[in-house]
Amino acid sequence: MLISTENLTKSYDLGAATVRALRGVTFGIEEGEYVAIMGPSGSGKSTLMHILGCLDTPTSGRYVLDGSEVSGLKGRELARVRNKKIGFVFQNFNLLPRVDLLSNVALPLVYHGSISRAERARKSSELLSSLGLDHRLRHRPNELSGGERQRAAIARALVNEPAILLADEPTGNLDQKTGREIMSILDDLHSSGRTIIIVTHDSNVAAHARRTVHIEDGRVAHDATNGGATREDATGKTRREETL
Amino acid sequence: MNILESVEAGFRDMASHKGRAVITVIGIVLGVASVVAVLALMRGGEEQSLAFWEELGGLRELRITNTHLDRLMMTAAEKASERLTYRDAIAIGEECPSVSYVDPEITRWLTVTYGDLTYQMKVLGTTGHYPYADEMPLAEGRFLCDKDAETYANVVAMGPTYKEDLFGDEEAIGSTIILDGVPFTVIGVMEKKEFYFQGEGGRSDRNVLEWFNRSHYIPITTMIKRFTIDDRLGGLEVAARSVELVPTLTEEVRTVLTRRHGVEDFNIDAKTERIQQQAEQMVFFNIIFWSIAFVSLFVGGVVIANIMLASITERVREIGVRKAIGAGDRDMFVQFLVEAVAVTAAGGIVGLFAGLGMVAVVEGILGMPTAVTPAILLIAFLCSVSIGLVFGIFPALRAARLSPIEALRYE
Numbered sequence: 001m002l003i004s005t006e007n008l009t010k011s012y013d014l015g016a017a018t019v020r021a022l023r024g025v026t027f028g029i030e031e032g033e034y035v036a037i038m039g040p041s042g043s044g045k046s047t048l049m050h051i052l053g054c055l056d057t058p059t060s061g062r063y064v065l066d067g068s069e070v071s072g073l074k075g076r077e078l079a080r081v082r083n084k085k086i087g088f089v090f091q092n093f094n095l096l097p098r099v100d101l102l103s104n105v106a107l108p109l110v111y112h113g114s115i116s117r118a119e120r121a122r123k124s125s126e127l128l129s130s131l132g133l134d135h136r137l138r139h140r141p142n143e144l145s146g147g148e149r150q151r152a153a154i155a156r157a158l159v160n161e162p163a164i165l166l167a168d169e170p171t172g173n174l175d176q177k178t179g180r181e182i183m184s185i186l187d188d189l190h191s192s193g194r195t196i197i198i199v200t201h202d203s204n205v206a207a208h209a210r211r212t213v214h215i216e217d218g219r220v221a222h223d224a225t226n227g228g229a230t231r232e233d234a235t236g237k238t239r240r241e242e243t244l
Numbered sequence: 245m246n247i248l249e250s251v252e253a254g255f256r257d258m259a260s261h262k263g264r265a266v267i268t269v270i271g272i273v274l275g276v277a278s279v280v281a282v283l284a285l286m287r288g289g290e291e292q293s294l295a296f297w298e299e300l301g302g303l304r305e306l307r308i309t310n311t312h313l314d315r316l317m318m319t320a321a322e323k324a325s326e327r328l329t330y331r332d333a334i335a336i337g338e339e340c341p342s343v344s345y346v347d348p349e350i351t352r353w354l355t356v357t358y359g360d361l362t363y364q365m366k367v368l369g370t371t372g373h374y375p376y377a378d379e380m381p382l383a384e385g386r387f388l389c390d391k392d393a394e395t396y397a398n399v400v401a402m403g404p405t406y407k408e409d410l411f412g413d414e415e416a417i418g419s420t421i422i423l424d425g426v427p428f429t430v431i432g433v434m435e436k437k438e439f440y441f442q443g444e445g446g447r448s449d450r451n452v453l454e455w456f457n458r459s460h461y462i463p464i465t466t467m468i469k470r471f472t473i474d475d476r477l478g479g480l481e482v483a484a485r486s487v488e489l490v491p492t493l494t495e496e497v498r499t500v501l502t503r504r505h506g507v508e509d510f511n512i513d514a515k516t517e518r519i520q521q522q523a524e525q526m527v528f529f530n531i532i533f534w535s536i537a538f539v540s541l542f543v544g545g546v547v548i549a550n551i552m553l554a555s556i557t558e559r560v561r562e563i564g565v566r567k568a569i570g571a572g573d574r575d576m577f578v579q580f581l582v583e584a585v586a587v588t589a590a591g592g593i594v595g596l597f598a599g600l601g602m603v604a605v606v607e608g609i610l611g612m613p614t615a616v617t618p619a620i621l622l623i624a625f626l627c628s629v630s631i632g633l634v635f636g637i638f639p640a641l642r643a644a645r646l647s648p649i650e651a652l653r654y655e
Binding site: 050053055056075076079080082083084088090094095096097098099107108110111112156160 | 249256260561564565567571572574575648652
């Protein structure tokens with residue numbers, strides 16, 4: 001089990017009222033799975049993604065990522081986990097505007113520490129080339145198309161060889177054709193064994209995944225392998241763990 | 245992320261915002277430049293004043309003068325005292341172990357006649373050890389000696405201005421001049437002594453040492469025998485055998501004179517004290533100078549902090565991204581602090597050159613004395629670096645404390 005969460009809750013204290021964004025989320029993701037997390041806005045989907053991505057910490061509950069508990073970690077340790085275990089792909093790419101693609105992709109390696117400059121450049125350019133950007137290494141993000149930017153962002157997410165790739169509406173800022181290109185890249189990554197989690201409200205995007213988790217009102221409302229069968233029906237093993 | 249990469253990132257950010265960078269560093273440039281100028285002016289002033297004191301005479305001398313006493317308020321002991329006399333001078337010479345030489349002095353204005361010229365001129369009765377003898381080489385002839393004093397010789401060494409008044413360009417040595425009806429043989433002419441202060445408007449025309457040039461010197465014994473009714477002195481100079489012995493000698497002289505006078509009716513001034521007093525007076529100006537420099541630097545620092553805060557607002561997304569991909573709070577703090585220091589240090593270097601320019605202007609146009617030392621440049625540069633450190637902390641803390649979620653959401 002690569003990811004397992006147990007009764008995750010998250011509350012925001014807004015003084016007058018307490019907002020309970022997550023009300024007990026329990027589910028697991030195996031290594032190599034391709035999962036879409038869906039839900040209407042306000043469902044707690046983003047909060048769950050932030051916690052899974054170690055950008056935020058749960059109010060209560062357990063979160064075990066790649067064999068180690070991360071729910072109790074603070075600032076610096078959490079930053080290490082983000083750096084080593086998680087690759088983020090954002091809706092709006094979030095590349096640094098003032099440096100070229102090579103430096104953008106190499107950035108996680110910089111914070112990884114103890115990787116030589118030459119090694120960083122080698123790894124980054126390899127990844128960029130494998131995503132068809134070998135002619136864009138020295139270009140800045142604003143000189144590229146949206147699809148090229150998102151491909152660079154995927155390269156950056158992969159450069160530290162993370163345990164999971166966490167994509168937040170990866171096609172949200174792209175036209176349909178380019179969106180399909182990006183999704184086929186994610187599909188390929190899944191085929192080569194990557195664990196991918198996509199957060200989206202677009203069912204066409206979610207359809208690429210092998211499993212969809214619906215979040216509603218801070219809880220897992222529905223968890224099914226794509227094609228109709230519910231998660232419980234698909235694997236008895238998962239059911240056992242979920243009912244723990 | 246190591247420091248070098250943070251520095252690089254800082255400079256890259258500066259380079260991509262050239263206009264902003266220029267505005268940012270202007271404050272620091274001006275601040276550092278004024279520190280350089282202020283320190284150079286202060287140092288120049290100190291050097292000039294030291295040079296003046298060196299020209300005036302050695303630092304191991306004490307000047308002893310009579311205290312001013314109000315006749316109507318004098319105590320019996322004060323009335324009984326003879327005040328400073330030539331005999332006091334002899335007693336000091338004999339009884340004080342730390343003394344090198346004693347120079348009693350009596351000044352009179354006498355009628356001086358040569359040929360058909362007659363002037364009122366200042367005449368100093370003194371000894372061969374006239375205190376400034378070392379610093380006052382003779383233009384020609386010789387100065388008074390002990391033998392002149394022992395024999396009450398009618399000999400005179402002339403100040404250069406007086407010599408010109410009486411003789412013009414003619415040879416004076418060996419001639420006879422008449423002081424209050426008594427003929428004196430001219431044995432020497434002093435070299436002209438000059439010192440001009442540098443001030444606002446360039447070198448002053450006023451020779452502050454001209455009074456040295458307007459004196460005749462005769463043996464003090466002759467002065468007492470011929471022109472005074474007693475041996476009371478205007479004052480006397482006492483030299484210690486070394487600068488370190490000045491405080492000891494002061495006490496020895498005080499003991500001897502108090503015993504002889506029965507009361508302490510005299511002042512003892514060390515020149516070192518005078519220099520110290522002068523330095524203390526300068527403190528006030530130094531405070532003003534420093535305040536000006538400090539205000540410039542402070543304003544520069546506030547500008548830095550302000551612009552960095554603006555730049556952080558502009559770069560919230562960048563901070564969010566960096567944090568999402570693994571930058572810790574500390575990494576962000578260091579990055580922004582290093583950026584601030586890099587900017588101010590660069591401004592500091594420009595400021596050093598601007599400061600040297602300001603110094604050249606002050607020296608060249610205003611004519612004030614200045615002196616630039618490596619220490620001054622180092623201090624000014626360190627000022628710029630510490631401004632970056634101090635004023636970079638707040639923006640850097642803000643960058644470090646930004647929540648990555650909110651930073652990523654920021655539009």
